[in-house]
Amino acid sequence: MIIEFDGEVFRWDAREDSSWFFTSVPPELSEEIREIPRPYRGFGSVRVRARVGGSEWTTSIFPSSGSGSYVLPLKKAVRTAEDLIDGGPVTVRLEVLDG
Structure with a gap:
């Protein structure tokens, strides 16, 4: 299964010093x-x-508590290479490997 979508980059805010x-x-x-x-x-x-x-x-994508959606972690190397910023737009293509 392959899906594509537009989303928004967000910082995990469970901890102040989070870099996720x-x-x-x-x-x-x-x-x-x-x-x-x-x-x-x-x-x-x-x-x-x-x-x-x-x-x-x-x-891997992970279920987000409460929202019913999965979340995709965006590692620093990708954010840097693709000029992604907190609150900015992102276009994603996912190929599901499980299943």
Whole structure:
């Protein structure tokens, strides 16, 4: 399964000194991902290949508590290479590897 979406970069604010940044997979696409049969992985994570601009990497998306959406972590190397900033836009292509 391959999905594409536009999102917004946000900083994980559970701790003041957090340097973790994410974007949310839209709820309707998150629901489609949840429906894919697959073995359970820790924290309900789903393995994906992500692409933002010219950057591609393998990672996992995680269910976000309360929102019903998955979140994609955006590592610093990707944020730097693609000029992503907190609150800024991001266009994502995800290939779901689990399932």
